[in-house]
Amino acid sequence: MDLLSDFFLAKAAFIGIVFAITLGIAAYSTYFERKIAAFMQDRIGPDRAGPFGILQPLADAVKMFMKEDFIPANSNKWLFIAGPCLSMLTALMTSAVVPFGDTVTIGGVTFDLQGIDVNIGILWVFGIVSLGVYGILIGGWASNNKYSLLGAIRAASQNISYELAMGLAIIAILLFTGSLSTKAIVEGQQNGHWNIFYQPLGFIIFLICAFAECNRTPFDLPECETELIGGYHTEYSSMKLGFYLFAEYINMFISGAVMATLYFGGYDYPGIDFVTAQFGNNIAVFVGMGALIGKALLFVFVFMWVRWTLPRFRYDQLMGLGWAGLIPLSMYNVVVTAFGILIGKPFTAGIVGVVLLIGGLLIHDQLFVKKKIA
Numbered sequence: 001m002d003l004l005s006d007f008f009l010a011k012a013a014f015i016g017i018v019f020a021i022t023l024g025i026a027a028y029s030t031y032f033e034r035k036i037a038a039f040m041q042d043r044i045g046p047d048r049a050g051p052f053g054i055l056q057p058l059a060d061a062v063k064m065f066m067k068e069d070f071i072p073a074n075s076n077k078w079l080f081i082a083g084p085c086l087s088m089l090t091a092l093m094t095s096a097v098v099p100f101g102d103t104v105t106i107g108g109v110t111f112d113l114q115g116i117d118v119n120i121g122i123l124w125v126f127g128i129v130s131l132g133v134y135g136i137l138i139g140g141w142a143s144n145n146k147y148s149l150l151g152a153i154r155a156a157s158q159n160i161s162y163e164l165a166m167g168l169a170i171i172a173i174l175l176f177t178g179s180l181s182t183k184a185i186v187e188g189q190q191n192g193h194w195n196i197f198y199q200p201l202g203f204i205i206f207l208i209c210a211f212a213e214c215n216r217t218p219f220d221l222p223e224c225e226t227e228l229i230g231g232y233h234t235e236y237s238s239m240k241l242g243f244y245l246f247a248e249y250i251n252m253f254i255s256g257a258v259m260a261t262l263y264f265g266g267y268d269y270p271g272i273d274f275v276t277a278q279f280g281n282n283i284a285v286f287v288g289m290g291a292l293i294g295k296a297l298l299f300v301f302v303f304m305w306v307r308w309t310l311p312r313f314r315y316d317q318l319m320g321l322g323w324a325g326l327i328p329l330s331m332y333n334v335v336v337t338a339f340g341i342l343i344g345k346p347f348t349a350g351i352v353g354v355v356l357l358i359g360g361l362l363i364h365d366q367l368f369v370k371k372k373i374a
Helices: 002-040 057-066 075-096 121-142 147-175 183-189 198-214 238-263 272-277 281-307 317-344 346-373
Strands: 103-106 109-112
Touching: 002 075, 002 109, 002 238, 057 075, 057 183, 057 238, 075 121, 075 238, 075 281, 103 281, 109 198, 121 147, 121 183, 121 238, 147 183, 147 198, 147 238, 183 238, 198 238, 198 317, 238 272, 238 281, 317 346
Parallel strands: none
Antiparallel strands: 103 109
C-alpha cells in the first residue's frame, strides 16, 4: 500500500511541476508575443513594468483580477462560468500523456517523466482536444449574444473540419510506430531517426491544423473583431476572459510539445549518448526534457511569427482549405506512407511522394492558367 501511495504521490508531484511549467510559459508567452509583435512593427512594446517590461504578465494578472466580474442578466449563469473553466481544464489535461523525458533514478527510486503512460496516448490527446471546443461553444451559447454564438459555431465547425485532416496525418505516424503510445512514438525516433524526415508532408498538414485548433491567425475567425466584435468571449470580463486567453497560450505550448513528440524526436537530441557517458543518465534525461521544452517554444515562436505576418482567411476560404485541401492531402500522405512501408523504403517513398505532389500541383496550376487565359 505504501508503494502504491508513493507512486501516486510521485505522479501527482510531477504533474504539478508540469502544470506549473506550462502555466509559467503561457504567462510569459503573452509578454514575448507583444515583444515579437513590436519588433516586427518597429516599435518598443511593453517596457514599463520592471526591467525591459519583464513584469508585464504580473501586471496583466493583477489587472484581470481587479476588473469587474460581469455576468449578463439574460445569460445562463452556470454555463457562462463553466465555459472558460472547461477551456482551461482541457488545455492543461492534454499535457498528461506527453513524455517529457526518459526514466530517472533518484535515491534508488526510478521515476518516469510522463504524467500517464497509456497505450492510447494519441487517442487521449485527440479526445481532450475535441472536448476543448465545448468550452468555447458553451461560453458563446450561454452569453445570449448573437456575436458570441456565431463565434462559437465557427469554432465548432472549424475544429471538426481540421481534426479530420489532423487525424489522418497521425495515421501515417502510427503506420511507422505500430502503437498509439506517445512514449513508443518517441522511442522509435531515438538516435536522430525523427519522423520529420519521413513525414514532411504530414508535419505540414499537422502544423496547419494546429493553427486552426488553437484559433490562431490566420484561423482566428471565432474571435474575429472586425465582424464579431470579440467573438465567443465578447461578454466575458475579469478572470473568466483571462481563462479563455490563457487557455489559448497553453494550447500553443502543448501543441508545440505534441508536434515535437510526434515529428522531432521528443526528448531526443544530438549528442545524447555523449552526455550520458560523460555526466550520467539523470543529467542526460533532464537535458532531454529541456530539449523538448525548447522545441515546443520554437513552435510557440512560429505561432506568433505567423500571427504578425499573414492576414486572416475568409470563412469560406478556411472551410475550403480544410475540406478540399488538407483532407485529400492527408489521404494522399497515408497512401504514400503505406506504399513506402510495403516496399521497405519509407524515406524514399516520402521524398518521391512530395516531389510528385509538387509536380502535379505545378502542372495543374499551369493547365488552369492556360484554360483561364483561353
